[in-house]
Amino acid sequence: QSALTxxxxxSGSPRQSITISCTGTSSDVGGYDYVSWYQQHxxxxxxxxxxxxxxxxxxxxxxxxxxxxxxxASLTISGLQAEDEADYYCSSYTTTSTPVVFGGxxxxxxx
Amino acid sequence: QVQLQESGPGLxxxxxxxxxxxxxxxxxxxxxxxxxxxxxQPPGKGPEWIGSIFYSGSTYYKxxxxxxxxxSVDRSKNQFSLRVNSVTxxxxxxYFCMGGAAIDxxxxxxxxxxxxxxx
Numbered sequence: 331q332s333a334l335t336x337x338x339x340x341s342g343s344p345r346q347s348i349t350i351s352c353t354g355t356s357s358d359v360g361g362y363d364y365v366s367w368y369q370q371h372x373x374x375x376x377x378x379x380x381x382x383x384x385x386x387x388x389x390x391x392x393x394x395x396x397x398x399x400x401x402x403a404s405l406t407i408s409g410l411q412a413e414d415e416a417d418y419y420c421s422s423y424t425t426t427s428t429p430v431v432f433g434g435x436x437x438x439x440x441x
Numbered sequence: 442q443v444q445l446q447e448s449g450p451g452l453x454x455x456x457x458x459x460x461x462x463x464x465x466x467x468x469x470x471x472x473x474x475x476x477x478x479x480x481x482q483p484p485g486k487g488p489e490w491i492g493s494i495f496y497s498g499s500t501y502y503k504x505x506x507x508x509x510x511x512x513s514v515d516r517s518k519n520q521f522s523l524r525v526n527s528v529t530x531x532x533x534x535x536y537f538c539m540g541g542a543a544i545d546x547x548x549x550x551x552x553x554x555x556x557x558x559x560x
Contacts, residue, residue, distance in 0.1 A: 364543065364545045364546075365545075366545055366546045366547075368488075375537055375539075375550035375551065375552060375553055376480075376488060376537075376547075376550060377550070378541070378546060378547060378548040381543065381545075381546035381548075382543075382546070387548050417487075419487055419488060421488075421490070421545055421546075422545060423543075423544065423545040426504070427504035428490070428502075428503045428504045428505070429490075429493075429501050429544055429545070430490040430493075430501075430503075430544060430545050431490065432487055432488045432489065432490060433487065434487050435487040
């Protein structure tokens with residue numbers, strides 16, 4: 331069982347917006363602004379798309395945005411495109427004996 | 442542009458040691474305030490953070506793996522390595538090396554290498 335909880339799947343139509351949640355505890359997501367999001371296409375390495383809750387690395391589309399409220403972080407993808415179909419994972423710094431944990435992942439289908 | 446490349450055996454016998462190396466190109470492994478580390482992903486499952494090493498040499502590991510894992514740096518070869526002792530079938534996964542300016546945000550990844558634990 332992953333330390334961070336994500337929905338197994340979400341779907342949306344092209345040009346729509348979707349939001350993926352990532353729920354943790356006060357020891358991780360809720361305690362610090364160190365939440366990251368990754369996009370992973372089949373057979374590829376994960377790609378960092380959001381860090382420190384809401385910051386985008388250089389080159390990442392502004393269609394991707396992140397936020398946090400309490401122990402839950404969220405990734406929003408606006409203007410869905412076919413190329414956004416992928417698995418999405420959140421991760422967080424934690425104050426437990428394991429400094430970094432990942433979520434179980436969410437498969438995004440673009441219908 | 443920084444690139445990472447994993448190397449090592451694709452098949453390891455149970456109870457033996459898994460050893461992987463990650464070669465850094467396009468930058469120095471001594472990059473200030475930078476973390477290098479390893480993540481693994483069992484087939485069909487999500488990533489699992491294994492551990493990281495800070496540029497200063499400080500190491501950080503997943504608690505449940507700490508007794509079996511070691512990450513080290515070879516500055517002369519611009520490489521860092523992972524060792525996992527006493528492997529079992531549960532250690533079968535794609536292993537990625539990665540790097541980032543924060544322990545929790547990895548913006549540089551290797552392509553990954555599949556390691557199977559089987560006799």
